[in-house]
Amino acid sequence: MNNYMLTIQYDGGRYKGWQRLGSGENTIQGKIEQVLSELVGKQTEIIGSSRTDAGVHAFAQIANVKLDGKHSEMEIKKYLNRYLPQDISIKEVTLVHERFHARYNTKDKTYLYKIWNEDYTNPFMRKFSMHVEKKLNIDNMKIAGQYFIGEHDFTAFSNAKSKKKTMVREIYSLDINENNGFVEIRVRGNGFLYNMVRKMVGTLIEVGLGQIEAEAIPTILHSKERNQTGIMADSAGLYLERIDF
């Protein structure tokens, strides 16, 4: 069997997230497996690197799949792009080492969050960003963001659905940039709990609006209380940007 790595881009707006659920549930993994199974003539499973939530987008989700060598990389890519819906696309198909595993080999992940921060809507990005009308205080958000860097127990910034052996994750970087009306938050870490990025961003937004003090972040982290954080930011603004192996 050959092992192929897929680089996948999607608008997650109308999907229940990456992970295949019961039959009939609209998921990105499910869609791709369905088309791949048609190509190879038998039920085929793919392994995704990141289980993005319902509504979350990806610029470069990574998955791997084992297939017999009957089809070239280009044939697999073309077949998938022809039969997948327009909101999922396969950027690359690459033959990789047989032991490459998209989930186990993931070293770190980068998520990007886009906030549209003007007092009018952005017609082109309304499904791909969160609209915050009131001007955000970026300096305060940057101060707050720095408190997330390093190794912390992120229980407060997770959702009750997170049942992990450990709630400790390490954040390597968190950058906030203004870009033509957008505020973009890019966060890189060794892993993220369920809803963690959205709760971090929601809290940063409340800092930017003056509703939470930047200096309160360490206290919230230490509290491990989920009701201490700010809002959960919309899934529409969140993109899985990059995975490093």
Added chain:
Amino acid sequence: MNNYMLTIQYDGGRYKGWQRLGSGENTIQGKIEQVLSELVGKQTEIIGSSRTDAGVHAFAQIANVKLDGKHSEMEIKKYLNRYLPQDISIKEVTLVHERFHARYNTKDKTYLYKIWNEDYTNPFMRKFSMHVEKKLNIDNMKIAGQYFIGEHDFTAFSNAKSKKKTMVREIYSLDINENNGFVEIRVRGNGFLYNMVRKMVGTLIEVGLGQIEAEAIPTILHSKERNQTGIMADSAGLYLERIDF
């Protein structure tokens, strides 16, 4: 009466263009007039600078409207943005000279056309660009584009619906840039005939695909024959970018 200038941004995807048609027709001018009429309590007409086609977008359409001085610029902007659909937004409302006329005072217009030129779809821009899978020869497109610059009779690049006194228009600049998988064509001129930008872009695309010689452009212009040009590019990729007065 006060004269206000509106700067308007829209996703034209589900509209029959800018210009108000019969009642019940979905147009951008019609939508804005409807909300403004509700604000001031009587039938109100606005004058747009550019009659964008069905499906065409705008980053900065300009319109003017005369209203009594009962509402501030900020009140007008807020009311419009609250009641307009999400795909139309008002970036600015500015009090201008009483003689300012959005159509008559227009000096030149800039249109931007976005082509997504990769062999996979762009899920985020599929409604805001034209997808050309085969790699375009940008150098040849640039050579072809230069032939449009200057004053020409653009009959060949218009649609039969164009019934203007003169078919002569002047193109000041035409720039083609590659930008992260997109090919962007920006054209500035003193005016454009019906469908003219889309026929120019369609012809440039065919040059990029090797179906039309770059050097054929002057011949096509001189022919004044509408069947000599390339395809008409999709409305989804076209944006009214800027109007100068």
